[in-house]
Amino acid sequence: MAVILITGGARSGKSKRAETRARAFPGQPVYVATAEALDAEMETRIARHRARRGTDWIEREVPLDLVPALIASDGGGARLVDCLTLWLSNLMHAERDWEHAVSELAAVLPRLKSSVVFVTNEVGLGIVPDNALARSFRDAAGIMNQTVAAAADEVEFVVAGLPMKLK
Incomplete structure (x- = not known):
């Protein structure tokens, strides 16, 4: 069992990399989509x-x-969660306690039997957002990414389709 976090900017190749990593584990992979077709x-x-x-x-x-x-x-194949930042956005929009949800996620990871590959966006490398909501989201994403990275066995940063191993 492994917990892998793959991060990077928009259109960096994160999802494709995560799919490759998830397929490398035995069993039929499970794609856990957090996006909604709104x-x-x-x-x-x-x-x-x-x-x-x-x-x-x-x-x-x-x-x-x-x-x-x-x-x-x-208990089955590896799960690919794509993506944590959309999940965070959904939680914030639904006015759920995202900090509790992220803590709960980090706490359950060591107890899982099947591997999990997470995709998340790195949103802190750009300019400081000009509005409070965007700053709040950027800060929450940074906290979430740090929390999941600390619980992960491996962390990769993808740039231009190329992974760099961070942990």
Whole structure:
């Protein structure tokens, strides 16, 4: 069992890298999608991801209740969670206690039997956002990423499709 966190900027190749890593474990991989198709653009993105992955994945749509989904899918193939930053956004939008949810996620990881590969965005490398909501999200994402990275066995940073091992 391994917990792997893959981070990087938008369109850096994170998801493709995570798919490769998840497929390397035995068993049928499980794709845990946190995105919701709330508009046509997101529908197109989701369709593109599905087409690239192919049909050998078990799919679970989990916009909010990630920890129960990881527990329910434990014992089979590796789970790929794509992505933590969308999950965080969903939690904040639903006015859920994201700090508790992130702590709960970090606490359950050592108890899982099947590997988990997380995708997350690195949002702290750009300019300081000009509004309070964006700053709050950036700060929350940084805290979430640090928390999951501390619990992970491996952490990779992907730039231009190339992974760099951080941990």
